Amino acid sequence: MWHHDAVAPRGDGTLSHDLLPGEKGPQDACGVFGVFAPGEEVAKLTYFGLYALQHRGQESAGIAASDGSQIMVFKDMGLVSQVFDEASLETLQGHIAIGHTRYSTTGGSVWSNAQPTLGPRPEGTVALAHNGNLVNTGELLRLLEEREHARSGEIARGNTTDTALVTALLNTEGSLESALRDLLPLLRGAYCFTLMSEDTLYAARDPQGIRPLVLGRLERGWVVASETAALDICGASFVREVAPGEMIVIDEQGLRSEQVLEPRPKGCVFEYVYLARPDTRIAGRSVNESRIEMGRRLAQEHPVEADLVIPTPESGTPAAIGYAQESGIPYGQGMVKNAYVGRTFIQPSQTIRQLGIRLKLNPLREAIQDKRLVVVDDSIVRGNTQRAVVRMLREAGAAEVHVRISSPPVRWPCFYGIDFATRAELIANGLGVGDIARSIGADSLGYISQEAMIEATDQDSSTLCSACFTGQYPVRVTDVEELGQGTLDLHTQQTVAAREDA
Ligand code: SF4
Numbered sequence: 001m002w003h004h005d006a007v008a009p010r011g012d013g014t015l016s017h018d019l020l021p022g023e024k025g026p027q028d029a030c031g032v033f034g035v036f037a038p039g040e041e042v043a044k045l046t047y048f049g050l051y052a053l054q055h056r057g058q059e060s061a062g063i064a065a066s067d068g069s070q071i072m073v074f075k076d077m078g079l080v081s082q083v084f085d086e087a088s089l090e091t092l093q094g095h096i097a098i099g100h101t102r103y104s105t106t107g108g109s110v111w112s113n114a115q116p117t118l119g120p121r122p123e124g125t126v127a128l129a130h131n132g133n134l135v136n137t138g139e140l141l142r143l144l145e146e147r148e149h150a151r152s153g154e155i156a157r158g159n160t161t162d163t164a165l166v167t168a169l170l171n172t173e174g175s176l177e178s179a180l181r182d183l184l185p186l187l188r189g190a191y192c193f194t195l196m197s198e199d200t201l202y203a204a205r206d207p208q209g210i211r212p213l214v215l216g217r218l219e220r221g222w223v224v225a226s227e228t229a230a231l232d233i234c235g236a237s238f239v240r241e242v243a244p245g246e247m248i249v250i251d252e253q254g255l256r257s258e259q260v261l262e263p264r265p266k267g268c269v270f271e272y273v274y275l276a277r278p279d280t281r282i283a284g285r286s287v288n289e290s291r292i293e294m295g296r297r298l299a300q301e302h303p304v305e306a307d308l309v310i311p312t313p314e315s316g317t318p319a320a321i322g323y324a325q326e327s328g329i330p331y332g333q334g335m336v337k338n339a340y341v342g343r344t345f346i347q348p349s350q351t352i353r354q355l356g357i358r359l360k361l362n363p364l365r366e367a368i369q370d371k372r373l374v375v376v377d378d379s380i381v382r383g384n385t386q387r388a389v390v391r392m393l394r395e396a397g398a399a400e401v402h403v404r405i406s407s408p409p410v411r412w413p414c415f416y417g418i419d420f421a422t423r424a425e426l427i428a429n430g431l432g433v434g435d436i437a438r439s440i441g442a443d444s445l446g447y448i449s450q451e452a453m454i455e456a457t458d459q460d461s462s463t464l465c466s467a468c469f470t471g472q473y474p475v476r477v478t479d480v481e482e483l484g485q486g487t488l489d490l491h492t493q494q495t496v497a498a499r500e501d502a
Contacts, residue, residue, distance in 0.1 A: 030115070030131040030417070031056035032213070033099040033230055034194030036201040036250040037221025043092035045223070045234045046099035050080045052233040053226055055277060056131070057101035060114035064127035067094035068199050071125045075100075075114040095221075096201050098194040100129035103419070113160060116195075119153035119167035121179075124198050126170050130163040131226055132190030132211050133417040135477045137162045140186065144168055166193070177249055180204060184247065184260050188475055190268075190416035192242070194224055200251040208266035208474055209244030210416045210465055212282050222250050227280040241283065265463040266474040270418060272457045273407045274315055274378040285458045288318050293456035294406040294448055295322020295376060302446025303327060304374060304402045310334030312377040312389055313361065319406035320376035327374075334368045334375070334393065335361045357388035363396035372400040379407045380436065380447075381420050383427035387440040394441070403442040408450045408469045409433070415477045420468065 031053025035042045046063045061083040062075025072092055076083040080101060100115035116127040134140065144155070144165060153171070154164045166187070170179045176197045190210035195202045203224040205213045216223040216236030223236040231238055242248060245261035268275070271282055278288035298319065309331045311320035324331035338360050373393060380386055390401045409428030413420055423429055427436055437445035450469055454461045467473045 030103060030129075031101040031226045031230070032129045032131045032192055032194045032224075033226070034097070034129070034196070034201050034203055034224040035218075035221060035234075036096050037218050037223075038095040038252075039220050040095070040218065042095055042097035043089045045218075046092075046097040047080065047084055047089055048233045049223070049225055049230040050099045050101050052230040052277070053101050054080055056226060056275070057103035060102045060111070061100065062102075062114050062116050062129075063089075063092055063097055063099040064116040064118070064129075064196065065092035065094045065097040066127075066196060066198050068096075071118070071127050071196065071198055073116055073118055073127060075111075075116065077111055077114065096196050096199070098127060098129045098196050098201070100194075113164075115161075115163055117154050117159060117161070117163045117167045119164075119171055121171050121176060121197070122173055126167060126176055126195060126197055128163055128167045128170070128193060128195040130161075130166065131192040131213075131417065132206065133415060134162040134166075134187055134191060135189035135415050135475060136187070137165060139188075140165050140169060143186065162189075166191075170195075176200065176202070177247075180247060181258070181260055190475075192226060200249060202250075203242055203248040204260070205242045205244055205246055206475075207245035207261040207264050208465065209241075209263065210266055210268050210475075212267070212271060212276065212280070213242040215239045215242055215248065222255055224248065227276055227282075229277045229280045232279070238281075264474075266465040267459065267463060268416065268418070269454060269457060269459075269464045269466045270379075270407070270414075270468065273453065275418070278318055283459055283463075290457050291318035291378075291406065292322035292325070294453055295319035295324075296326040297322075297452035297456055298376070298404050298406055298446065298448045299323045299326035301449055301452060302404055302444075304404075304444060304446075306372040306374045306400070306402060308332050308334065308368065308371045309374045309376060310368070312375060312385075313337040316375075316377040316406070319378060319404075320374075323374060323376050323404060329374060332367055333364060334373060334398075335363050335389070337361055357385070357392055361389070361392065363392055365396045368393060369397035370399050372402070373398050374402045374404055375442075376404045376406065378405070379410055380405055380427060380440075381410055382425050383436060383440050386442070390441045400443045401441075402444045403437070403440065403446075405445070405447045407453055408447050409436075410468050412468045412471045414468050415473065416465065416467075416475070418468070 033046050033049035035045050043065050060077045061080045064073040074088050116129045119126050155168045169183050172179045191206045192211045192213040193204045214228050216231035217239050218236050244263040244265050247258050247260045249256045272290040276287045280287050306329050309320050309324040309329050311317040393401050411428050413423050465474050
């Protein structure tokens with residue numbers, strides 16, 4: 001077992017959805033990847049898999065690989081392309097690998113919380129990568145403390161994530177397979193795990209299947225990944241989704257599957273709206289098609305007389321195309337995203353900070369001058385970004401700015417791996433649609449209805465989580481006071497306790 005030592009966070013990269021400095025959009029928890037493929041360069045396959053999952057987490061990246069006898073890990077803060085080079089990938093030899101891109105939900109954004117997490121086991125080591133967020137970490141911590149070897153491994157070294165907790169809880173007698181089988185029923189919340197011992201790859205998904213996880217086939221092995229886009233990039237063919245509640249074990253004997261927990265599907269509807277890549281398919285539905293359909297439905301529900309439909313780049317693009325198709329209003333580009341001023345650890349100077357959204361977006365004056373615009377975006381969280389966009393478009397000469405949103409108002413926090421904001425910060429928590437329109441300075445504002453959004457995903461509403469829109473949480477949240485990053489205010493805790501319906 002070998003560890004790469006930390007270096008200071010490095011700037012910069014692209015791929016950030018955030019448009020306004022200091023104003024984060026919804027942040028995804030993470031992307032996970034796993035591969036078992038004798039004869040393949042598994043570290044490189046994992047590298048490209050993570051590259052395709054970069055949008056799911058941009059704070060740190062890591063890969064663990066094993067040649068059957070020893071697990072090596074390389075992880076660091078930064079984007080996949082910053083963390084790895086040929087030399088570091090060369091150290092990751094073997095035929096089994098897992099990988100991770102991270103945005104922090106539980107536990108801060110520091111090197112010691114990067115994944116994969118390593119933990120000792122009686123007969124070896126476990127490396128674990130996690131996408132999601134557990135909601136009973138307090139309970140699990142108490143369970144760990146009851147055990148004699150409590151707080152071994154990374155937990156003892158200050159790793160504060162729920163992932164390190166799960167890793168430590170897998171340190172029991174018997175095989176890793178049986179440890180995982182015993183532990184999964186004790187976990188609550190959202191998890192997609194890829195994990196490995198020296199000679200076996202495992203994958204597991206929570207019984208609600210909140211976050212996506214898919215299985216793919218290589219000529220000489222198997223791949224598991226958060227999104228189908230990560231299968232495509234490494235030449236794996238899609239086999240099927242990992243079922244909610246399923247554990248998969250892959251070793252030299254092949255692939256075994258076990259339904260450890262009864263499936264109660266509640267896939268995250270926000271994956272279709274914004275989180276997943278447009279070229280990914282979830283539960284058989286193209287994410288891009290879902291978004292275009294959301295735009296069409298938005299146009300039916302909130303028509304307006306206008307000259308041009310423009311997206312907020314890039315996430316509003318498919319819904320804007322759908323809105324234009326349905327309304328007959330021409331589609332065009334009204335703003336250009338400055339793609340290479342993405343995520344940075346360098347604080348902008350005061351002069352640059354004052355530019356606000358102009359750091360990321362520039363209006364195309366000729367295209368929007370004197371036009372009545374429909375601006376389509378995927379969601380409104382705090383409203384600051386939309387306010388800045390509307391202002392920028394007016395300053396650039398737009399005659400009218402009508403904002404259309406392809407998800408309903410976000411009123412509740414997410415406990416299953418997406419960091420929106422505290423409830424108090426959500427603009428739709430306190431204000432009605434008319435007030436929000438005034439607050440962001442739009443001539444009109446329309447949100448898609450809950451029903452239309454869900455219909456656009458082609459899924460049965462009973463199989464989806466839409467708690468951030470409805471407050472109906474599919475998995476009971478008991479440890480709210482112990483959840484990381486101050487996600488909650490007191491009011492939310494009380495309300496959540498009252499509304500949970502598990
Ligand atoms: S609360 Fe919202 S973002 Fe979180 S899992 Fe449910 S639908 Fe997805």
